[in-house]
Amino acid sequence: MAFPNPPALLAERNxxxxxxxxxxxxxxxxxxxxxxxxxxxxxxxxxxxxxxxIRGTVTGGQGNEGLIVPLxxxxxxxxxxxxxxHRGLGGHLIWSGHLCDHLNQYFANAxxxxxxxxxxxxxxxxxxxxxxxISHLGVMLSNVxxxxxxxxxxxxxxxxxxxxxxxxxxxxxxHESLNLASLLSLPVVFVVENNRYAYSTPVSEQYGxxxxxxRRAAGYGIEGFAVxxxxxxxxxxxxxxxxxxxxxTSRPVLIEAHTLRLRGHAAYDTGDYLLPGESEAxxxxxxxxxxxxxxxxxxxxxxxxxxxxxxxxFLEACLATALETPRPSPAGMSADLFAPPTPPLPWxxxxxxxxxxSMAQALNLGLRKILAERPESLVLGQDIGRYGGAxxxxxxxxxxxxxxxxxxxxxxxxxxxxxxxxxxxxxxRPIEEFQFADFSTEAATQILLNAATLHFRSGAACPLxxxxxxxxxxxxxxxxxxxxxxxxxxxxxxxxxxPSTPQDAFNxxxxxxxxxxxxxxxxxxxxxxxxxxxxAWDANYRDVWSPKAVRTGDFATFVTYGEMVHLAAEVxxxxxxxxxxxxxxxxLRALAPLRLGAIEESLARTGRLVVLHEGRRTHGFGxxxxxxxxxxxxxxxxxxxxxxxxxxxxxxxxxxxxxxxRPTKEKLTDQLAAWIG
Ligand SMILES: Cc1ncc(C[n+]2csc(CCOP(=O)(O)OP(=O)(O)O)c2C)c(N)n1
Ligand SMILES: [Mg+2]
Numbered sequence: 001m002a003f004p005n006p007p008a009l010l011a012e013r014n015x016x017x018x019x020x021x022x023x024x025x026x027x028x029x030x031x032x033x034x035x036x037x038x039x040x041x042x043x044x045x046x047x048x049x050x051x052x053x054i055r056g057t058v059t060g061g062q063g064n065e066g067l068i069v070p071l072x073x074x075x076x077x078x079x080x081x082x083x084x085x086h087r088g089l090g091g092h093l094i095w096s097g098h099l100c101d102h103l104n105q106y107f108a109n110a111x112x113x114x115x116x117x118x119x120x121x122x123x124x125x126x127x128x129x130x131x132x133x134i135s136h137l138g139v140m141l142s143n144v145x146x147x148x149x150x151x152x153x154x155x156x157x158x159x160x161x162x163x164x165x166x167x168x169x170x171x172x173x174x175h176e177s178l179n180l181a182s183l184l185s186l187p188v189v190f191v192v193e194n195n196r197y198a199y200s201t202p203v204s205e206q207y208g209x210x211x212x213x214x215r216r217a218a219g220y221g222i223e224g225f226a227v228x229x230x231x232x233x234x235x236x237x238x239x240x241x242x243x244x245x246x247x248x249t250s251r252p253v254l255i256e257a258h259t260l261r262l263r264g265h266a267a268y269d270t271g272d273y274l275l276p277g278e279s280e281a282x283x284x285x286x287x288x289x290x291x292x293x294x295x296x297x298x299x300x301x302x303x304x305x306x307x308x309x310x311x312x313x314f315l316e317a318c319l320a321t322a323l324e325t326p327r328p329s330p331a332g333m334s335a336d337l338f339a340p341p342t343p344p345l346p347w348x349x350x351x352x353x354x355x356x357x358s359m360a361q362a363l364n365l366g367l368r369k370i371l372a373e374r375p376e377s378l379v380l381g382q383d384i385g386r387y388g389g390a391x392x393x394x395x396x397x398x399x400x401x402x403x404x405x406x407x408x409x410x411x412x413x414x415x416x417x418x419x420x421x422x423x424x425x426x427x428x429r430p431i432e433e434f435q436f437a438d439f440s441t442e443a444a445t446q447i448l449l450n451a452a453t454l455h456f457r458s459g460a461a462c463p464l465x466x467x468x469x470x471x472x473x474x475x476x477x478x479x480x481x482x483x484x485x486x487x488x489x490x491x492x493x494x495x496x497x498x499p500s501t502p503q504d505a506f507n508x509x510x511x512x513x514x515x516x517x518x519x520x521x522x523x524x525x526x527x528x529x530x531x532x533x534x535x536a537w538d539a540n541y542r543d544v545w546s547p548k549a550v551r552t553g554d555f556a557t558f559v560t561y562g563e564m565v566h567l568a569a570e571v572x573x574x575x576x577x578x579x580x581x582x583x584x585x586x587x588l589r590a591l592a593p594l595r596l597g598a599i600e601e602s603l604a605r606t607g608r609l610v611v612l613h614e615g616r617r618t619h620g621f622g623x624x625x626x627x628x629x630x631x632x633x634x635x636x637x638x639x640x641x642x643x644x645x646x647x648x649x650x651x652x653x654x655x656x657x658x659x660x661x662r663p664t665k666e667k668l669t670d671q672l673a674a675w676i677g
Contacts, residue, residue, distance in 0.1 A: 038090030063260030070236035116328035138173030146422020167198020176415030354534035381433030452493030483615030553582025556608035617645030
């Protein structure tokens with residue numbers, strides 16, 4: 001559908017510090033035009049919500065324009081990075097796109113930039129470095145840090161703009177991100193939009209009396225100051241100077257913008273918690289009428305009135321266009337869950353002669369290969385630098401590749417994962433090591449809700465490898481032994497590989513690295529040093545996305561993965577030797593997406609199914625496998641499937657208890673013998 005032509009003034013989306021210094025009437029008019037459009041659009045969106053034409057909810061930016069409009073005009077939209085909040089419509093309008101694109105987002109129609117998969121202001125423009133927000137407050141800050149660093153690593157003098165509210169200032173992610181940006185000297189302008197409320201919660205219930213949020217900057221060793229966003233010109237000048245400093249010094253800055261929330265938290269908010277007269281007092285401070293009077297004195301009433309009429313007519317024409325745009329279609333939703341497959345990278349066929357390596361060494365070899373051949377790669381994680389990682393998988397990488405390609409991270413899994421997501425969105429391909437898989441729960445929002453949903457809701461690729469040293473049997477207790485595959489794969493959007501041999505680990509790393517999606521790489525700690533095996537370049541490394549036949553037999557189809565493959569193989573050998581009962585044993589290797597074709601062919605032949613995994617049995621990954629196989633092969637099954645996992649308990653510490661908890665050779669043998677009957 002053709003979009004209405006915008007008024008000429010809306011072609012101007014930039015503002016310079018010099019224009020502000022010179023009190024340029026054209027610049028004042030430009031600021032007013034965008035503020036007027038943002039306010040009118042927010043107001044009309046609210047009306048249309050109340051008429052039932054916009055669904056979900058709407059969180060307006062009325063009162064925040066004095067901050068967001070000058071800032072978006074001052075940014076260098078050709079290189080800078082931003083993630084607006086739910087008060088940032090004015091910023092979105094300026095940053096990129098046509099007004100209709102943004103309205104289509106609210107109407108959730110066929111023209112919506114998120115293909116109507118996300119509502120109201122949860123959109124962005126990843127191609128232009130506007131990162132689409134997720135609702136979870138504070139989470140986007142580290143994404144901005146990463147995408148800004150990505151720009152800098154490519155040699156572009158970019159600045160990032162990361163917004164959060166007074167409420168979001170209490171989140172751990174906000175702290176982690178400010179600390180990370182300071183530590184890494186990332187040129188990010190952090191802006192607290194302090195409108196003194198988080199939904200119904202006043203700042204007096206958010207942080208201590210007398211606290212001024214900008215003063216927290218000192219604790220991070222960065223510059224901080226406050227601005228009054230109802231004084232549009234003063235605010236714009238301070239922003240211009242701060243952006244300039246950050247661009248030059250690459251140091252982050254924390255700005256507390258005292259701003260307004262004129263229309264309550266969201267459309268449904270009646271504001272009945274406000275004190276008497278509070279709303280009226282806020283409206284009395286509304287920056288728009290004050291700034292309008294200022295502009296009127298600079299350009300005269302006629303010019304102003306004519307411009308506003310033009311803007312209002314444009315808005316109405318755009319609303320009419322958006323309203324006529326067809327409703328969205330569910331077609332393509334499933335296909336868009338993952339970024340499409342890409343051709344293999346042009347890897348060098350090295351090492352060509354096999355080396356005898358442990359799995360930890362094979363992974364190290366894979367990381368070296370990636371770092372040597374792919375400049376967009378980087379490796380990050382706790383203690384992975386000089387120390388070489390808790391399991392020594394990254395040993396020597398820092399010495400050979402140096403910072404910033406091999407970088408220790410602070411103890412901040414959420415922000416570091418968010419930073420990696422930002423780098424991935426910027427065109428890098430980070431590989432993040434979690435010290436133990438268990439600590440990835442600290443980054444659950446970043447992984448499950450942010451990275452995993454990105455392609456579906458924005459079309460942006462997020463090539464990210466998350467290395468997860470997992471599994472038990474090593475007397476580490478519940479916080480260092482978990483199997484998290486069913487937790488993570490219970491949500492859509494992640495791929496997952498779980499190799500059981502050094503060669504598969506090497507192949508899996510390459511396959512995960514070149515995938516355009518977030519990939520979990522489960523690495524069983526018990527396998528890191530279990531013997532050495534030949535590892536070399538394998539042109540068929542992508543086969544790791546499919547199961548591998550480990551033993552052959554006709555009695556039953558046996559499916560497992562990870563460390564359990566070795567247990568299963570031993571037990572299969574025992575049954576073949578002692579009972580002349582042979583199993584068709586498969587190492588699943590890829591847990592998501594599942595490619596079960598070869599296993600199904602086996603099951604069609606054997607009619608019996610055994611599924612074994614190390615994690616908890618109830619709600620375990622085996623439940624999904626058994627369900628899928630049983631659904632498709634129910635009529636040909638000769639026996640009820642046998643599903644073996646750990647007890648439904650946290651991983652106990654003492655070896656005797658852990659033995660009782662997890663599948664062992666003895667228990668597996670007994671259960672199989674009983675099942676065979
Ligand atoms: C982590 C998290 N918890 C709760 C919410 C629900 N929520 C949405 S907006 C909001 C208030 C946010 O207040 P503030 O950060 O001050 O931003 P404002 O809405 O005032 O602009 C809350 C609690 C959320 N989005 N994220
Ligand atoms: Mg607030």
